[in-house]
Amino acid sequence: MKYYSKDWYHKMQVYGFLLSFPETKVEWDKSIKRFKANGSDYIQSRKEELEIIKKDLLKFLPESLHSYINDGTLISMFPSEKLRKMINRWKDEYIKNMEDLDKEYLINYNSSKDLLPLNIVKLNEISLHDSNVKSFEKPTKETFVINLDCEGGFNDFSEITLTFNGVKEISMPENIKGGFWLYDEVYPSNPGFEFHVLFDIPFIEFKIVAEDIVVEGKNI
Structure with missing residues (x-):
């Protein structure tokens, strides 16, 4: 994927992790007390979260923050003014970069939309985020079908079936069922379009090049 790639997603998780930083000492102390009241250790919990995302923190955050990551002080104590300034600077840069990336993709998409089949343009108006792959099949050499459960998604459908016709290429590193x-x-291809999807569980980038698509939805 050219824009919403695996690295883009991992970087977004780093941003989400940093958003959970308490803004004030009062908030920090309240979190510690709340966890303690529930029989948990707030700082230990944060350390465990850091270990899960540590690889990405070291990859995407500047070297000036690496010592805080490696010794755990990034989250084991209320951040100093210096640390909070460094974190806020990175978050501000991240937001700007993501806004620029979204604008760039939208400009490119709009400039090439007239070259895309109408059905893929219509599909692009539907959010499939968090839809689950119930099944997929390849009934013919040039046909590929994906059945989606949209109950937990962000659209008004309970199910959607995507039938790609005139398939020229498929890149599917792992089985996407359950993903x-x-x-x-989406980008124009001659003829048709090139469609990329970032899936989770498995965490893969899927690509298909086809001439057209049929979208069939079942309303909630």
């Missing part, structure tokens, strides 16, 4: 639809991109 959750995260984000997608």
Whole structure:
């Protein structure tokens, strides 16, 4: 994927992790007390969260923050003014970069939309985020079908079936059955379109090149 790739998604998780930083010492102390009242250790919980995402923190955050990551002080104590400034600076840069990326993709999409089949343009108007792949099949050499459960998704359908016709290429590193639809991109191809999807569980980038698509939805 050119825009909403695995790295893009991992970086977004780093941003989400940093958003959970308490803004004030009062908030920090309240969190510790709340966890303690429930028989848990707030700082230990944060340390465990850091270990899960540590690889991405080291990859995407500047070296000036690496010592805080490696010794655990990034989250084991209320952040100093210096640390909070560094974190806020990175978050501000992240937001700007993501806004620029979204604008760039939208500009490119709008400039090439007239070259896309009408059905893929219509599909692009439906959010498939968090839809779950119930099944997929390849009934013919040039046909590929994906059945989606949209109950937990962000659209007004309970199910959607995507039938890709005139398939020229499919890249599917792992079985996508059971996977959750995260984000997608589409580009013109001659003829047809090139469609990319970032799935979770398994965490893969899926690609299909086809001439057209049929979208069938069952309303909630």
